[in-house]
Amino acid sequence: MEYKDYYKILGVEKGANAEEIKKAFRKLAVKYHPDKNPGDKKAEEKFKEANEAYDVLSDPEKKKKYDELGSNWQQYANYNAQGPSQGQYRTRRTRPQDEGMFSDFFESIFGFGDSRRSNVRMKGEDMQAETTLTLEEAYHGTSRQVTLGNQKLNLKLKPGIADGQVLKMKEKGGPGINGGPAGDLYITIRIAPHPKYERKGDDLYAEEPMDMFTAVLGGKAPVTAFGRTVNVSIPAGTDSNKVFRLKGLGMPTYKDPSKNGDYYAKMVIHVPTNLTEKEIAALRQIADNRR
Secondary structure, three states, X not given: OOOOOHHHHHOOOOOOOHHHHHHHHHHHHHHHOOOOOOOOHHHHHHHHHHHHHXXXXXXXXXXXXXXXXXXXXXXXXXXXXXXXXXXXXXOOOOOHHHOOOOOHHHHHHHOOOOHHHHOOOEOOOOEEEEEEEXXXXXXXXXXXXXXXXXXXXXXXXXXXXXXXXXXXXXOOOOOOEOOOOOOOEEEEEEEOOOOOOEEEOOEEEEEEEEEHHHHHHOEEEEEEEOOEEEEEEEOOOOOOOEXXXXXOOOOEEOOEEEEEOOEEEEEEEEOOOOOOHHHHHHHHHHHHHOO
């Protein structure tokens, strides 16, 4: 009879704790579950092996007995093959519901299968996904369709959603085990960089053009953020790179889209390149008068 390395079957080290053992079993159970592999005898056998390994390693008493057996397995196997000596009796109890569920190796150690743990209802594996939005989509809100296996999930994303934000879709992950609930799906949101705007929290930052004459004489400079335009009052003598705070012109607040962050506009002087000869002469005269 072949020795079964339950640690190897689950893919864990011998010193693995209960949580690591449970996590490893759940991963294998989801992968080889008969519902996901109909008619696949190899997957069915892997599923049974994982169940058996978990049955032993998750039970402290069975695990202790299995660990103690360890390197003494050959001696134990020889004893089984030769039978008990005079005055000793060895029995093997079986139950119809356990037939085919546990290996001979298991039953030679523990006597008969304990199907309670193998039939326990367990939550399916949690799963991860990502989706990428433009900053405009994050500003206005949008929808996405996520394909996971054979199911298509529709996401409705509120305005103001942030880069790195994680959304949880309950019971949309891996299938449950033995009738247990499905796992959850966690979707990470990524926001693509924007060519103009830099986002910091709910605030937006960007450079805006300001013509030289407005900077010198003062006046109004139009500033636009996602379709909303306001005229900024520019004081006379404004230097380039002066930053103006435009309240409420930033990103919507995710928890309350009726509120917005602010927009910080850095006004950058643009020198005109299409001046007439008359305008150039006038500027030269002004420059000469200031020398």
